[in-house]
Amino acid sequence: MFIPMAVAIAEARIGKRGERFYSGRVPQLLERGFIAFRSSTWMIVLSGFVEPVLYLLSFGYGIGKLLPTIESGGHTIKYAAFIAPALLATSAMNGAIYDSTMNVFFKLNHDRIYHGMLATSMGPLDVALGEIGWALLRGFSYACAFMAVVAPLGLIESIWGLLAIPAAVLIAFGFASVGMAITSYLTSFQQLEVINIFLLPMFLFSGSFYPLSVFPQWLQFVANLLPLTHAINLVRGLCLGNLSFSLLGHALYFVIMIICGLFFTTKRLNALFMK
Amino acid sequence: MxxxxxxxxxxxxxxxxxxxxxxxxxxxxxxxxxxxxxxxxxxxxxxxxxxxxxxxxxxxxxxxxxxxxxxxxxxxxxxxxxxxxxxxxxxxxxxxxxxxxxxxxxxxxxxxxxxxxxxxxxxxxxxxxxxxxxxxxxxxxxxxxxxxxxxxxxxxxxxxxxxxxxxxxxxxxxxxxxxxxxxxxxxxxxxxxxxxxxxxxxxxxxxxxxxxxxxxxxxPASLIKDYSTKEVLEVRFGSDRNQEVADKLRSMCERTEELPDRILMYTEDGETLLEQIYAADLHPKTSLVRRSSLEDVFLRLTGRTLIE
Missing domain, CATH: 3.40.50.300 (P-loop containing nucleotide triphosphate hydrolases)
Structure with a gap:
């Protein structure tokens, strides 16, 4: 009997863990990302990279004139070297958030692209991992590009700073997972704006431009709950070579974000498409 | 298999x-x-x-x-x-x-x-x-x-x-x-x-x-055969008169369906039925003889039209 190739491929997965939800098609979804990327709006892609560089120029060399050095973790460092890791963490976040919120929202509600994808032999976890994977790739490339700018300027104090790149990927992964989970529950474009309303204050109050210790106790407490604070502390610790166990704690924060984000995204996509 | x-x-x-x-x-x-x-x-x-x-x-x-x-x-x-x-x-x-x-x-x-x-x-x-x-x-x-x-x-x-x-x-x-x-x-x-x-x-x-x-x-053919007649005569008397003539028409054929704008009459021979209607001195504004379709089957089964 003739067995179509698509069927043979799908049947090879029978008995594998989670076969109903996952078919191992993340590479194919990334491939879609690359094809669509070739004709995407380059201004948006570029702005994700340019933004942190502009912040670095304006704050690092503007405020850096008034405040040449700053105390951090017992070291005295250049002000620009203090904010560079924060901007790296933020650019990883921005790249991941853009892809996992705005882009996902349109594919889900406007173009119905996921409806098409889930009519194939893929499952909802393929779609979730593929989309998050793409967001993560963008976070990774922003981090690399930013690193290529700041490292030659001597703003990375320690060789451990190399680990800031994988840390940025972890951060992008965390934000992308949670971003997609939240987006999958949203029903209108207006609700999407709420994410942006949350992002700016988080950027301003996560210890990007000065240490959290200048805040009153209660504000420090709130700031320490924000994911970006943990992202910045993680990247800054690595870039400055201030290694401690607290870095693992910050990383753990993102591992939990990833797990929760993936769980709710898959659950929601299942509810939307497998009802 | x-x-x-x-x-x-x-x-x-x-x-x-x-x-x-x-x-x-x-x-x-x-x-x-x-x-x-x-x-x-x-x-x-x-x-x-x-x-x-x-x-x-x-x-x-x-x-x-x-x-x-x-x-x-x-x-x-x-x-x-x-x-x-x-x-x-x-x-x-x-x-x-x-x-x-x-x-x-x-x-x-x-x-x-x-x-x-x-x-x-x-x-x-x-x-x-x-x-x-x-x-x-x-x-x-x-x-x-x-x-x-x-x-x-x-x-x-x-x-x-x-x-x-x-x-x-x-x-x-x-x-x-x-x-x-x-x-x-x-x-x-x-x-x-x-x-x-x-x-x-x-x-x-x-x-x-x-x-x-x-x-x-x-x-499609067997459904039409089982649930409808060979032909359908559609007559319109105008929305105010449809109701009035419906009772008379009902006795002239196998079955009728009264829609808001027209009356459908189910019969094996539409042209002959139309002649009978004129002979009974009823004068529809428009009339149309057509073959039965699945629309008629649906109407028969549910009393409603497919596109509402």
Whole structure:
């Protein structure tokens, strides 16, 4: 009997863990990302990279004139070297958030692209991992590009700073997972704006431009709950070579974000498409 | 393997208190063109989604090529080509890219998919639009691309949910022609529609659905034979007089249906009946003799028209 190739491929997965939800098609979804990327709006892609560089120029060399050095973790460092890791963490976040919120929202509600994808032999976890994977790739490339700018300027104090790149990927992964989970529950474009309303204050109050210790106790407490604070502390610790166990704690924060984000995204996509 | 590609028994689906599909039984044979005819909300699309394993049934059994969609969703979808009611094409990609990536979603090798694309472009008559963005295509072209896309995995069953809704008459005829060709090639078609002409054109066998139930089953010709007369005489007396003459007309033929704007009279010989009406000194404003259609079958079964 003739067995179509698509069927043979799908049947090879029978008995594998989670076969109903996952078919191992993340590479194919990334491939879609690359094809669509070739004709995407380059201004948006570029702005994700340019933004942190502009912040670095304006704050690092503007405020850096008034405040040449700053105390951090017992070291005295250049002000620009203090904010560079924060901007790296933020650019990883921005790249991941853009892809996992705005882009996902349109594919889900406007173009119905996921409806098409889930009519194939893929499952909802393929779609979730593929989309998050793409967001993560963008976070990774922003981090690399930013690193290529700041490292030659001597703003990375320690060789451990190399680990800031994988840390940025972890951060992008965390934000992308949670971003997609939240987006999958949203029903209108207006609700999407709420994410942006949350992002700016988080950027301003996560210890990007000065240490959290200048805040009153209660504000420090709130700031320490924000994911970006943990992202910045993680990247800054690595870039400055201030290694401690607290870095693992910050990383753990993102591992939990990833797990929760993936769980709710898959659950929601299942509810939307497998009802 | 049994001769049935799809077999459902007591298939039930509820959304809260609303029963969308109410314990239906049906079988789809290999190579046939099977239709689900009914108005909006009859449960056709829900049934289609259960077959495609993108909706879980609440009761009953269903097998697709011997597999249970509850356990083997991805494997079942690998057998199916799905053409949804609403387009779900990838607007960021071109025609060719849409076909290519869809094949890749099935896990098919690049070389295989690329070989398939030319054949599909020819089939969908989209050779000249190959590098066009999907956004720029007409409604009919988008539908043909969606069908071509569904064929990239060489499915044994093509599922079409309201394939020609929203298309102009010319685009519909082109689409029907393409679907005929597929049928000739031995592809099993499962089609939902609320157009009786589409069901008559395309379906070998169909079930008539209403409010989640199957009202009748058979070929278009046998349904018409069983549930209607050979001919129908449509008469209009004007909305104020229709009611008044209805009682007189009722005694003149087998059966009448009184619609808001006209009266349908079921008979074996429409012209003779019309002569009798004139002889009885009743003068309709307009009259039309036509053959019975599936619309009449539906009206007989449910007391309602298909398109409301």
């Amino acid at each position: 049994s001769e049935f590609l799809i077999s459902a028994r007591g298939l039930t689906k509820k959304f809260g208190d609303f029963v969308a599909v109410n314990g239906i039984d049906f079988d789809v044979r290999k190579g046939e063109s099977f239709g689900l005819l009914g108005p909006n909300g009859a449960g056709k699309s829900t049934t289609m989604r259960i077959i495609g394993a993108t909706s879980q049934r609440d009761a009953g059994t269903i097998t697709i090529l011997g597999k249970d969609p509850e356990k083997h969703g991805p494997q079942i979808r690998a057998h199916l080509g799905v053409v949804p009611q609403q387009d779900s094409l990838d607007m960021q990609l071109t025609v060719v890219e849409n076909l290519y990536i869809y094949g890749r979603y099935f896990g098919l090798p690049r070389k295989f998919v690329k070989g398939k694309i030319e054949e599909l472009l020819t089939f969908a008559q989209l050779e000249e639009k190959r590098d066009a963005k999907v956004e720029t295509l007409s409604g009919g072209m988008k539908r043909r691309l969606t069908i071509a896309r569904a064929l990239v995995s060489e499915p044994e069953i093509l599922m079409l949910d309201e394939p020609t809704t929203g298309l102009d008459p010319q685009a519909r005829h082109i689409l029907w022609d393409r679907l005929f060709r597929l049928k000739e090639q031995g592809v099993t078609l499962v089609i939902t529609t609320h157009f009786m002409d589409e069901a008559e054109q395309l379906c070998d066998r169909l079930i008539v659905m209403d409010k989640g139930n199957i009202m009748a089953e058979g070929s």
